[in-house]
Amino acid sequence: MTAHDWPLWEVFVRSRRGLSHTHAGSLHAPDAQMALRNARDLYTRRSEGVSIWVVPSTAVTASSPDEKDSFFEPAGDKPYRHPTFYEIPEGVKHL
């Protein structure tokens, strides 16, 4: 590896306890430790986080926008998975 091909890392930040890590952006770094330090300096200069994950960008497998319709289609025709699908008589409580 030369300085010209420092890998890209995806940065995930947990903004406070009780919330999940959220994608903040990406950065270049030679190794995981440096990626963490760079991520701290780049994405939490104003205390935006209490925990950081860095993941090599090449390790992420993404769905393709090309197959958007067919890939997510199975969920499209199942409105009965939502509570609003069901009709409940008026006045019935705690449902």
Place this chain on the structure above:
Amino acid sequence: MTAVTAETGTNKHGSPAADEKDASAYAAAFDAAVAADERIEPRDWMPEAYRASLVRQIAQHAHSEIIGMQPESNWITRAPSLRRKAILMAKVQDEAGHGLYLYSAAETLGVSRDELLDKLHSGRQKYSSIFNYPTLTWADVGAIGWLVDGAAITNQVPLCRCSYGPYARAMVRVCKEESFHQRQGYELLLALSQGTPEQHAMAQDAVDRWWWPSLMMFGPPDDESSHSAQSMAWKIKRHSNDELRQRFVDICVPQAEALGLTLPDPDLRWNEERGHHDFGAIDWTEFWDVLKGNGPCNEQRLTQRRRAHEEGAWVRDAAAAYATKQHNNGEATA
């Protein structure tokens, strides 16, 4: 080097390998997404001209952020108090951060970081002309914060709704951080303006020198702006150069009054009929001249940028060598 990001996947150009018959369907989907005010994301199909236009704009924006560190860092060692020094260091560090957010956004379009830096260093990509003016006095730090960052904010707030997702998201972060930059500059100028007669004069002199270049930051007038119409159609830009410039002038006039400083334009006056301030003619000859490389500091800024890059090479090499060694050790013990 091929840029591979999680957002682009392994597909360098982010465009699905489209069959001829699919191409028009992709174009229609792109047009529909833009029309519906949806965001275009890195792996979506997009017209090559849209991609090229974004790379040009985001790269220029990123370059401006990191070149913009130079005029201000000029005063870090001479800041008049520890408070002002800490503030200025934090601001300059923010500019570096803004550059990095933007380079990352540009990389999602399939260009590499090295390629972008090469183009900056060789003058094939531009940065904002404003940074080719010198910071002659401490008051210039205040004028940059108030006027230059103020103009940048006016430009950037609408970019938070830009049609390209990664650029819009970077802008949201930048805008949040930028408001501290503007306020610290304003506060600095106010302190000088209300200080001794010499300090007041220094503040006025800085405003006199930075006012017109700040108005030029919005770019050429609408009828001479080569990229504007197409960028607006693609919803990369939301407002025209002249519209944003007018907005900025209207915002600044009362702010200058509160500072007790004047703006160096004898033609500046409220126009009741338009509901806006009229202002004098901008010297576009100066703008084009600075853009061509003839500003007071063009040469100095690029030389310093190249020098910093070259002198940092050993650090990058050492970090890369260390990472390789750690990796090899890991494999040996595994």
